Amino acid sequence: MPDTEKTTRLPSEPVRTDADVVSLVHELVGRPQIRQCWVVFLAGRGQPIPLLLPVSDLPYQPDERVEDFAALIADVVEQIGAEEVVLGWERPGVDDAHLMDWEWVDACACAFDERRVRLRGQVIVHERGAEMLELDELAA
Numbered sequence: 001m002p003d004t005e006k007t008t009r010l011p012s013e014p015v016r017t018d019a020d021v022v023s024l025v026h027e028l029v030g031r032p033q034i035r036q037c038w039v040v041f042l043a044g045r046g047q048p049i050p051l052l053l054p055v056s057d058l059p060y061q062p063d064e065r066v067e068d069f070a071a072l073i074a075d076v077v078e079q080i081g082a083e084e085v086v087l088g089w090e091r092p093g094v095d096d097a098h099l100m101d102w103e104w105v106d107a108c109a110c111a112f113d114e115r116r117v118r119l120r121g122q123v124i125v126h127e128r129g130a131e132m133l134e135l136d137e138l139a140a
Contacts, residue, residue, distance in 0.1 A: 014046035015086075018121060018132050025088035025123040026130035028052065037104075038088035039073060041080060042120055049082055061100050062107035070111035077117055084120040085112070089133070094126040097133055105133045 015024050029038060036056035041049040053076065059065060073085060087108060089101060097105075105122050112119050122133045 015042065015048065015120075016046050020046070021086055021121045022123050022130050022132055024048065025086060026125055029088055029090050029125040029130070032090045032092040032094075032125050032127065034090065034092060036090045038090060039076075040086040040088060041077065041082035042084040042086065043081065044083050046084070046120070049080055051076075051080060058104075062104050066107045066111045070108070070115045070117065073112065074115035074117050084118045086120045087122045088130075089122065089124045091124055091126045094124075095128050096126070097124050097131075101133070102135075106135060109135065 015021050025038065025040065028040065034056060036054055037058060039053040039055065041051050041053075043049050053073075055069070058069065076082070077085060089104065091097075091101065094101075101124060108122065109119060123130050124133050
């Protein structure tokens with residue numbers, strides 16, 4: 001489905017809870033087809049902005065390009081006036097987050113924080129559904 005069609009599926013209601021964020025990303029990504037990251041932009045009070053940015057050329061493991069990715073997203077956030085960003089990690093064939101997924105979650109959290117981009121959440125979408133990825137879960 002073209003990305004323009006996906007933007008029409010953005011909810012008109014704000015996303016307020018973690019469950020809302022997971023549901024939003026799961027609805028947008030649908031059944032995972034390729035390994036990529038979806039960037040969803042939120043305005044004030046969690047209102048989705050009708051702009052989706054799929055990024056499929058990220059390396060398997062985070063490297064110096066994480067900084068470029070964060071700089072790009074910071075620039076878009078400033079241009080469109082977004083207040084928060086959600087990252088949706090599309091992972092076909094995977095039924096749980098793997099170590100490299102956690103590496104991306106950590107690298108993006110740090111790089112986005114350095115650029116003062118507020119991450120509302122990071123969600124993985126896999127064959128069994130979708131779930132919020134939180135770094136404190138990795139340490140447990």
